[in-house]
Amino acid sequence: MAWVTQTLSSSLGRKVIMSLTGLFLSSFLIVHVAGNLQLFKSDGGRAFNEYTYFMTHNPLIITISYLLYTSILVHALMSIVLTRHNQASRPVKYAYGRPEANSTWSSRNMGILGTVLFLFIVIHMRTFWYEMHFGSVPMAEYDGKQYKDLYAVVLEAFSQWWYVLLYVICMVALGYHLVHGFQSGFQSLGIRHKKYTPIIEFLGTFVFAILIPALFAAMPIYVFLQVHGII
Amino acid sequence: MKITLKVWRQKNSNTPGKLVEYQLDNISPDMSFLEMFDVLNGELTKKGEEIIAFDHDCREGICGSCSMYINGRAHGPQTGSTTCQLHMRSFSDGDTIVVEPWRARAFPVIKDLMVDRTAFDRIAQAGGYISVNTGSAPDANEIPVPREVADTAMDAAQCIACGACVAACKNASAMLYVAAKVSHFAVLPQGQAERTMRAERMVAQMDTEGFGACSFTGACSVECPKSISLDHIARLNREYLGAKLTSNNVQG
Ligand code: HEM
Ligand code: FES
Numbered sequence: 001m002a003w004v005t006q007t008l009s010s011s012l013g014r015k016v017i018m019s020l021t022g023l024f025l026s027s028f029l030i031v032h033v034a035g036n037l038q039l040f041k042s043d044g045g046r047a048f049n050e051y052t053y054f055m056t057h058n059p060l061i062i063t064i065s066y067l068l069y070t071s072i073l074v075h076a077l078m079s080i081v082l083t084r085h086n087q088a089s090r091p092v093k094y095a096y097g098r099p100e101a102n103s104t105w106s107s108r109n110m111g112i113l114g115t116v117l118f119l120f121i122v123i124h125m126r127t128f129w130y131e132m133h134f135g136s137v138p139m140a141e142y143d144g145k146q147y148k149d150l151y152a153v154v155l156e157a158f159s160q161w162w163y164v165l166l167y168v169i170c171m172v173a174l175g176y177h178l179v180h181g182f183q184s185g186f187q188s189l190g191i192r193h194k195k196y197t198p199i200i201e202f203l204g205t206f207v208f209a210i211l212i213p214a215l216f217a218a219m220p221i222y223v224f225l226q227v228h229g230i231i
Numbered sequence: 232m233k234i235t236l237k238v239w240r241q242k243n244s245n246t247p248g249k250l251v252e253y254q255l256d257n258i259s260p261d262m263s264f265l266e267m268f269d270v271l272n273g274e275l276t277k278k279g280e281e282i283i284a285f286d287h288d289c290r291e292g293i294c295g296s297c298s299m300y301i302n303g304r305a306h307g308p309q310t311g312s313t314t315c316q317l318h319m320r321s322f323s324d325g326d327t328i329v330v331e332p333w334r335a336r337a338f339p340v341i342k343d344l345m346v347d348r349t350a351f352d353r354i355a356q357a358g359g360y361i362s363v364n365t366g367s368a369p370d371a372n373e374i375p376v377p378r379e380v381a382d383t384a385m386d387a388a389q390c391i392a393c394g395a396c397v398a399a400c401k402n403a404s405a406m407l408y409v410a411a412k413v414s415h416f417a418v419l420p421q422g423q424a425e426r427t428m429r430a431e432r433m434v435a436q437m438d439t440e441g442f443g444a445c446s447f448t449g450a451c452s453v454e455c456p457k458s459i460s461l462d463h464i465a466r467l468n469r470e471y472l473g474a475k476l477t478s479n480n481v482q483g
Contacts, residue, residue, distance in 0.1 A: 006483025007475040011404075011444035012434055012468055082444055086402035089336050089443035095239075095250055096329040098303030099401060103448035108401055110446065184447040190469030192462055 012188075014082055019188035021075035022181055026208055028068055033215050040222060045151025046142055052150045056132065076118050083111045106176040107184070113177040120170035127157050158223035167220045171213040179209035232258040232319060235327040236271065238283055244339050244347075250329065260320035264307065265290060265297060267319055285344040290315040292456060295393030299344055300331040305395035305454040313393060313456045333394050335403035337440040350440040351392050351408060357436035358429035359412040361421050380418050387415035389457040396451035396459075402443025407451035409437050410467035411459050417470050427478045430470040 007013045035055065038048040055061050099108055106113065131137055131153050140149040157163055182204030186192065191200070225231045234255045241248025255274075258267055265287050272282040286296040297314040301307035307317045322328060330344065338346040376384075388411075396407035413430055416422025422429070445464060452461050 003475065003481055003483040007472075010434060010471075011438050011442075012471050013475075015444055015468075016472065086404075086443040086446070089403040089441060090334050090401075091336050092334050094300060094303065094331055094334055095237075096303045096331070099448075099450065101304055101308075102399060102450040102453035103401075107446060107448040180447070187447050187461070187465045188445075188468060190465050190467075190472055192465030 011085070014078055014085075015188040017074065017078050018082065019185040021071040021078070023185045024071050025068070025075065026178065026182055026185070028064075029208070029212050033212050036219060037215070039151075039154065039219050045140070045149065045154075048151045048154070049140055049147045049149055050142065052132065053147050072118075072121060076114070079111060079114050104180060106180040110177060110180060113173050116170060116173040117177060120166075120173070123166070128153060155223060155227055158220040159227040161224065164220040164224045168217045171217040174216070175209040175213040178213075179205055182208045232260055232322070232324045234258050234267070234319070234322065234325075237327065237329045238344070239331045239340075240283070240343055241332075241340050243342055248340065248343075250331075258319055260318065262319045263290070263315055264299070264301070264317040264319065265315050283344065284342040286346075287315060292316045293391060295391030295456075298333050298346060298348070298394055298398065300333060300398055302329055305333075305398040306393075306456060310453060311456060311458050313391075313395075316456070333398040335394075335397050335442065337403065337405070337442050338394060338397065346394075348392070348394050350442070351394065351405070353440065354405070354409060354433055354436045355392075355412060358425060358432040359416075360425070361416055362424055363421070374420050376419060384415050384419050386460065387411040387418075387463055390415075390455075390459055391457065393456060395454045395456060397442065399450040399454035400443065400445075401448060401450065402446055404445050404451070405437050405440070405442040406445040406464050406467065407455060407459055407461075409433050410463035413470055414463040414466050417466065426470070427474040430467070430474040431478060431480065434467075434471050 008017060035051050036048075038051050039045075041047045055065075128150065132148060132150055135153075137148040137150060138152050140147045140151070158167075183197075183201050186197075186200050191197075222231075232255075236253045236255060237250045238253060239248050240251045253271055255267065255271060258270065262270070265285075268283060268285060275282050286298055288294040288296045290297075292313045292315060295313065297306075299306065299314045301314065301317070306312060306314045307321065309317050309321050332338075332340050332344045333346045333348075335346075337350040338348055341347050390408060390411035392408060394408070397403050397405050400406075413433055416429060417426055447461070447464070449461055452459060
């Protein structure tokens with residue numbers, strides 16, 4: 001097994017870990033955004049609560065969720081290992097640098113963007129995941145069956161303007177992280193091809209960096225406007 | 232042209248260096264950047280001061296020795312060129328130009344603008360070669376190489392090991408250099424015998440030398456005097472992962 005640990009601790013292997021966890025998180029975003037679209041239904045939160053019930057009771061989803069928590073931690077820890085190694089590779093910095101002449105801002109600031117995302121994930125999970133699993137969530141009844149009314153928790157959180165603002169800012173960070181990260185993740189796996197790379201770049205930019213963060217950001221804004229009777 | 236130069240002066244690898252300012256009043260726009268340094272060194276000699284040490288050899292963009300980080304960019308503001316191919320007409324009268332050595336843990340400064348790039352030689356020695364039979368040369372057309380493959384190999388083979396990729400990368404990563412060397416042989420029939428071993432050993436040596444990991448910022452390719460493509464980095468990842476998964480080298 002020495003070859004496995006040796007491979008995964010090489011500079012290329014570490015990037016493979018970064019890529020696999022990052023792309024797995026990206027794929028989860030599709031499921032997450034699609035499910036949360038239920039928030040846009042004007043049914044008093046029924047569809048959303050039924051969806052959260054499914055997500056917290058289906059054995060397959062529960063298994064995948066543990067994989068997800070692990071991925072977040074491994075991705076974040078590996079980013080620290082890589083960042084430290086990369087910084088140590090240049091002990092004396094340049095007095096004068098013009099990095100903007102040869103690379104994009106997001107590609108150079110994945111660590112900062114990732115740190116914002118990590119803090120966001122902590123706040124986000126405290127507000128919803130923790131309440132759902134360990135907090136006291138009010139109950140709702142549909143067709144004689146009891147459901148945890150997570151929708152009520154959502155309404156409460158998104159009725160605060162600063163919480164909405166926090167979400168919007170973090171979704172911008174997500175967009176910048178993924179505009180570079182999504183396509184970079186494929187390169188780390190050696191996937192680069194005249195036929196497929198344009199598709200990957202298109203998906204990374206328009207779906208993962210723009211559409212998904214925009215939909216996520218629209219949710220708190222929509223709820224806020226609704227709760228305050230603006231729409 | 233009047234030019235203010237701020238040049239990194241460092242006695243040797245053990246003493247700290249600093250930027251020192253020099254005024255040059257009579258610079259022709261047709262001089263190359265290195266000729267401008269020759270003029271400055273001439274003046275320093277006349278004044279009895281120690282001349283600025285910098286690497287140079289061919290002065291026509293093929294040896295890769297003229298490493299200088301000029302105004303925040305490897306080999307200066309002109310893309311697709313080395314320092315020796317850069318001319319003073321790329322600057323304006325009255326400009327201040329900051330010149331620093333390559334900065335990387337794996338490229339320690341020897342003196343002033345000279346750095347030790349033997350880390351690249353050790354990576355090449357680890358696997359950047361092919362085995363050939365001695366004796367009579369094989370017939371030129373005996374080994375078929377499709378045109379597209381030959382072009383890819385030639386693009387990679389253009390690497391002059393100048394180190395601009397390392398200098399430009401925010402991680403001081405040598406991925407583009409190693410990728411060019413591995414790619415060059417990996418796509419050709421002549422490179423197949425050592426293909427697996429080459430990817431494994433060259434990457435291991437790259438890590439041992441203390442270069443950073445690749446973040447795909449693409450800075451290396453932009454600053455590369457030969458504009459070597461990022462395609463080769465993806466191929467290196469492919470070659471390395473393939474080698475690790477399939478080689479019989481269980482010890483790693
Ligand atoms: C929703 C959460 C996240 C997603 C979807 C995501 C996705 C990705 C992807 C796809 C990559 C590219 C991997 C590669 O280039 O091989 C990446 C890179 C990176 N991620 Fe994340 N990430 C997330 C959260 C985080 C967090 C929480 C951190 C840090 C605490 C982080 C730090 C980084 C860093 C530093 C890189 C660059 C690694 C490098 O280029 O060397 N990410 N991420
Ligand atoms: S001196 Fe040979 S490449 Fe510049």
